[in-house]
Amino acid sequence: MIALGQMRRRPAAFVGLAVALFLAVATVTLFGSLFAADVTAPDAARDAAAGPGLLVIAGAFGEIAVLVAFFVVVNALGFALRQQHRELALLRTIAATPRQTRRLVRGQVVATALLVAGPGWVVGAVAARHFLTELQGRGMAAPGVRVPGTPVPMLVALAAVLAVGLTASSVAARRISRIAPAAALTASSTEHARGGAPRLLAGTGALVGGGLLLRLSATQPPDQPDQAGQAALLGSLVLLIAVALLGPPAARALAAVLGVPVRAVAPCAGWLADANLRGYARRLSSAVVPVALLVGLSGTMLIMTSTSERAASMTATSVTSDTDVWLRQAELAMLVCFAAVSTVNTLVAVTAERRREFALLRLVGATRVQLLRMLTAEAVLTAALGVLLGAAVAGAASAAFSVAVTGSAMPAVPVATCWWIVVGAGVLTVPGILATGLRAVRGPAAELVGGGRD
Template identity: 75%
Template sequence: MLWVAWGQMRRRPAAFAGLAVAMFLAVATVTLFGSLIAAEVTAPASARQPEAGPGLMVIAGAFGEIAVLVAFFVVVNALGFALRQQHRELALLRTIAATPRQTRRMVRAQVVMTTVLVSVPGGAVGVVAAHRFLAALQRLGLAPGVRVPTTPVPVLAASAVALVVGLAASAVAARRVSRIAPAAALTASATEHGRAGVPRLLLGVAVLVGGGLLLRLAATRPAEESDKAGQASLLASLVLLVAVALLGPLVVRLLVGVLGAPVRRLAPGTGWLADAQLRGYARRLSSAVVPVALLVGLSGTMMIMTRTAGDTTGMTGSGVTSATDVWLRQAELVLLASFAAVSTLNTLVAATAERRREFALLRLVGATRPQLLRMLGAEAVLTTAVGVLLGALVAGAASAAFSTAVTGSPVPSVPVAACWYVVAGAAALTVPAVVVTGLRAVRGPAAELVSGDRD
């Protein structure tokens, strides 16, 4: 199975490119914060106690707990698409007597090989980022006399953690194709189940309740614990986004039914087709919407919390926030937005590229390439609208909890212009990614693409 796994990766490099980038970012992120923790641990005792501001361990922990969760969220999403793009091959292996255990072993081998390939470059980038991050903190007067130690432990630990999470994700992602009968697996590779499973719905509701509890925890923090309220709000936004991912097929089908009406009126032909495609493949749409919601939700939450804390400090004169706090929040915003942007691009490109046979069938029944591209454009607009709406709801809930803790009012200070930039950025990532990938996917003879002679 090892050689089969390697052959699949060589045959479909684009399918594993997104997974490799996600694993690279995960290794780099864990290495970054692991290196900062190692710097704190190995520093002289006199340098461990900062004169003013948070210590290096506190900063690394506050950044790391959110950034690492987001990184692994991106890894799980990327791995799911890598498996979906080779679903047909996995189903064929099942029909020629490959056992479920062998199928899962092949998927695990792909995760291991991907992790090995990205560990060294990811670790190197993480170490460089740790040096630069520490230098920036020292320019702000934090962590004086501390330096990043020369040790491979953070890189090795980051690779091990990324590997464990990747293997856990592979066990979940490969479960469907490995457990069902071979003939059913081959049939399922070309179809999508219309309903989400009851366990998934129940888990989604449980996660949603957990997010609500975190929001309550954030809202009840005293004003002097604004940092704790901010971290709880940010963590709550991530938990709510996980709930959106679990409940996505149900939620997005309802939202597309509402938002798709204007598109159907403005473009009766391609708009109707785009709306029908999105509602018919709600699970695929959910996978595309979640990264957009992740980008908007996390970025919006960070920006609104920063503005709210800054305005509160300006009005009351109390030390709710400082220039150092603002810098740290901006750095965290850049990091989280980078992860979300990578996840958005990976997901949209993979989701569009895997539809080649679908586009070929539409061409065989009379659709032209320009019509298909207009349909994809309408789909991209609807995907952006649904993702922005869900992300805005999450950001609104999280920032309202933070505002309640800091100001006593659930109405936060909203940087309207900056939020519009986030929306524009989400659209600039989504629409070109879908249309450009679709332009490449509709090339080639339709008959060959449908029959599978060409991939």
């Protein structure tokens, strides 16, 4: 009852989580349906198909989808909890145990997943039929293969998404459930400078793991570009997880460098924006990581595709084909959907929760126009930091892939297309922050500082 009451009181806080879980249900249903189509197909139909087959395609897409979904759900759930921080802290002060707090969060995740399961099943089933039709048209599935009418893929999708959501809830609820009840009431107004040894160790482990995956990609033989590509893509994802874990100090250092020209161009707003970003490194990292995820995964996919095409031209062999390119584009579209949801949800949540900070600045003399100038400078710096980190990950992953398929660490970079990725990151970042900021600076400043509005 308490979990559902919180959801009814703050529905906007759960929009990002609902969209992330919806995408997860739809994608797992899609690839689970393809898996079921291959299992129920006659042996003759399987033998007639060219390429890796439905099982390999569904497995490769599915594992990437689950990993990215976990990343996005943890992020979205974390912000949903931050919106409820005071209520959860108050529950802790009136004798709610850490176990009860975690159970409440799990209840919210389960309720949200059940709410979006139906639409996710419908979209996933329809997408599976369209995807199978495309594969049949490209000769990668026999004409007689059909998506079965069994509900098993849908139930498996719901079970997988619930497992992802419940695991994410244990990660996201860890801090609020473990700190002392009295400290919980003040924890939301401060930011800890240290991330703790477990976070540092996990980040270092992810960094090493990502490097090992890239080494595995680079050592694949030239006639196995698919294996090299999957290893490089997984490596880029693991490196982005390392960026998320080790993000605050890295973001603070990069912000100090990029803040110099911003302070020169806009002395007042630029100085305040730079001070805000460096002073709240964890908040900055939360905003930067989704942008880096979008740029890193998109850039890796595009550069690997371009590198494969160059390798095919150099060797006059079928290292790549139109079907390979189409599959990578489909995988890219899926990843971009998850990354875009994470980016928009994070930026909106990070900016919206600063209402009291903006109100205090207004009370000491700042105008709404000055606050929007400061937010513009912050948005530009956030986008630039995310693009730089994402580009670094994409460069490392695509270089490893290039070594495997061409023997050179210099991949073929489609500059014009990559610029569109940068533009897309800016379009998602800057308008999202400014639109939320416009809403956040409205209302009586004294009332907001005093906690009269939420």
